[in-house]
Each structure stands twice: as structure tokens, then as C-alpha cells.
Amino acid sequence: MNPPIQLRSLRSASRLVRLSRDGGRAATPFLTRYNHYATQSSLDSSKNPQPKRKSITVTTDDGRIKWGQLSRGEKAARATQQSVNFLVILAGAVMTCGVFTFLYLDVFAPNSKTNQFNRAVSRVKNSEECLALLGDSKQIRAYGETSWNKWTRNRPISTTIKKDRKGNEHMRMNFHVSGPLNDGVVLVHLVKLAGQHDYEYHLLALDVRGHHRVYLENANAAKKAAAKARSTIFGIQWR
Secondary structure, three states: OOOOHHHHHHHHHHHHHHHHHOOOOOHHHHHHHHHHHHHHHHHHHHHOOOOOOOOOOOOOOOOOOOHHHOOHHHHHHHHHHHHHHHHHHHHHHHHHHHHHHHHHHHHHOOOOHHHHHHHHHHHHHOOHHHHHHHOOHHHOEEEOOOOOOOOOOOOOOEEEEEEOOOOOEEEEEEEEEEOOOOEEEEEEEEEEOOOOOOOEEEEEEEEEOOOOOEEEEEHHHHHHHHHHHHHEEOOEEOO
């Protein structure tokens, strides 16, 4: 049978008294063991210190650290970085839209300069009078202003667009044509009346040195002919 609890307590107390009489020789291992464990835990904590996080800046922030773990300065750095990124994206989008708008208005739109140039060249190549001066249509080449430097490409087509007092839009274009027989200059004058969407030919002519001008469109001559026809009544021309 196990001894009573009071008896075990008395035995433990007597043992402690004997240990104290022996000069602490028996108590020393107990204390040393206690100190050993305390020292070991401190060594373990020094061997495995918690890694310190580097402070982020505008250039080093990669977004891995959560917003709640940032200091005020780091939050300002992240906000600055995101603002700069947004401005860069916005500037790129604006430039892209500008390029597409320019290409559409200058190349793809029905009334663009490029389309009007191509139409005028087709008109010249389909005209028998122009082919008689220039030669085979397959060998005719159309280009802009020439340069004195042979290594420089031909310049863009000379084109001007202006509006008159009535709100009519005038597009004037000059370009060169070269064929197996002769070289020439094509003159184009287009007019878009106020409220309309399409241009109408006011003048389309070919000038070849040493030859008379070839008119493919001449609105002034047509107006004069119509006015002359209206002024003639019963075979009498009224002035």
C-alpha cells in the first residue's frame, strides 16, 4: 500500500533538510540543470533569429508585402509607384489612339489623302490622252516631290487642305508621274461643299513639258460652257 500523503510530505521535507546540511552539494546539480536549460533556450533563440524585412521603396516594391504591413513611408512609396505606372499606361494608350486616328484619317478614310491620290493616279492611267503622252500604264510611276540627293527617297505628296469663307473645304494636291515616253505633273483640286461628306473634282489635269495640258476634270470650263449655253437664245448669244 502506498504511504499516506502526509507521510510522503514529511519524508520530502526531511530529505531537503539533509541536503541543506550537506552544504548544497546535492542541490547544486538541480540548480545547474535548471541553468542549463535556460542557457540552451537562449542559444536556440540566438541561432534562429527572425529575418528582418527590408524597407521597400518606389523602385524595389514588388507588391508581395500586404498593404497592412507597410509603414507610412512605404505606403507612400507604393502609391507613388502605382501612380507612375498608371500614367505610363495612360500615355501609351493615348499615343496608340493617336497613331490609329492618324492612320485612319490619312490612309484608310474614304476621303483621306492616300485614297484621293490613288484615285487620281487611276484616272490618269485610264485616260487615253494621258497614255498617249506618258506611255504604257503598267510602266507609269507616281511619286511625290523629288530630292537633289539621289540617296534620299521621294518626298511625300504635296497636299494642302483649307476652308474658304463659305465653309467649303478645298484639297489641293500635286504629284509627279513618270512613264516610258515622258514625265509630267498631275494637278488635283478637290472641293467638299459645306454640309457634304464627299469631295468633288474641281480640277484634274496633266502637264507634260512641250505639250498642251490634258484636262480630265475642269469645273471652271464646265461652268463657262453652261453659262454660255444659257445665254444663247434662238441662236443669238446674249452678253
